[in-house]
Amino acid sequence: KNQVEQSPQSLIILEGKNCTLQCNYTVSPFSNLRWYKQDTGRGPVSLTIMTFSENTKSNGRYTATLDADTKQSSLHITASQLSDSASYICVVSARSNYQLIWGAGTKLIIKP
Amino acid sequence: EPEVTQTPSHQVTQMGQEVILRCVPISNHLYFYWYRQILGQKVEFLVSFYNNEISEKSEIFDDQFSVERPDGSNFTLKIRSTKLEDSAMYFCASSVTSSYNEQFFGPGTRLTVL
Numbered sequence: 001k002n003q004v005e006q007s008p009q010s011l012i013i014l015e016g017k018n019c020t021l022q023c024n025y026t027v028s029p030f031s032n033l034r035w036y037k038q039d040t041g042r043g044p045v046s047l048t049i050m051t052f053s054e055n056t057k058s059n060g061r062y063t064a065t066l067d068a069d070t071k072q073s074s075l076h077i078t079a080s081q082l083s084d085s086a087s088y089i090c091v092v093s094a095r096s097n098y099q100l101i102w103g104a105g106t107k108l109i110i111k112p
Numbered sequence: 113e114p115e116v117t118q119t120p121s122h123q124v125t126q127m128g129q130e131v132i133l134r135c136v137p138i139s140n141h142l143y144f145y146w147y148r149q150i151l152g153q154k155v156e157f158l159v160s161f162y163n164n165e166i167s168e169k170s171e172i173f174d175d176q177f178s179v180e181r182p183d184g185s186n187f188t189l190k191i192r193s194t195k196l197e198d199s200a201m202y203f204c205a206s207s208v209t210s211s212y213n214e215q216f217f218g219p220g221t222r223l224t225v226l
Contacts, residue, residue, distance in 0.1 A: 034214065041201070041220070041222075042219055042220065043116075043203050043205075043217030043218050043219050043220050044155065044203070044217050045217070046214045046215070046216075049214055089155065099157055099160075099168055100157060100215070102154045102155045102156070102157075103154070104153075104154050105154070
């Protein structure tokens with residue numbers, strides 16, 4: 001069954017610190033993997049999209065990695081800011097129908 | 113910057129009533145989607161729409177649901193007879209193509225069924 005699992009479920013860090021969020025997936029055949037940021041009560045906003053041939057992709061202070069062999073991805077946030085407080089969702093697209101399979105998200109809280 | 117818009121932002125309705133949620137996708141996009149997110153749960157795919165017809169739908173999207181693109185700009189989701197468990201955030205999204213291209217999400221409509 002196509003699934004996306006994320007860890008940790010929630011994370012609290014101090015402003016200015018770095019953090020790494022994890023994503024494991026069992027989606028096959030794989031098309032691409034996306035990381036979304038979702039503020040409370042708002043729609044998801046895309047951070048990165050990676051295909052199987054891309055190992056790393058950056059968007060400002062966000063860097064995503066992908067290991068298509070082990071089916072793992074991570075999202076690293078550098079020098080966190082209060083505005084980074086949100087849910088970060090890993091989403092994988094299957095090449096068979098391009099339907100998006102959503103993870104449950106990691107709820108990140110940045111404390112001053 | 114172009115964005116997906118949704119109306120209303122919050123809809124309260126009585127169980128058994130019909131509701132129509134409205135979306136205006138980004139103008140040059142060809143693929144449109146509806147998702148829902150029950151409070152505290154994962155985002156769930158409902159339906160994708162291309163060339164004036166449904167291209168994919170999930171098990172959630174049963175006969176109670178329908179989608180329509182009544183004119184060149186609006187994309188609507190109708191729930192015929194709402195149930196308590198339909199209470200959720202409903203997100204519309206659009207993309208240029210169906211595969212690699214990212215989907216742009218609207219701000220959502222919070223549906224509360226009493």
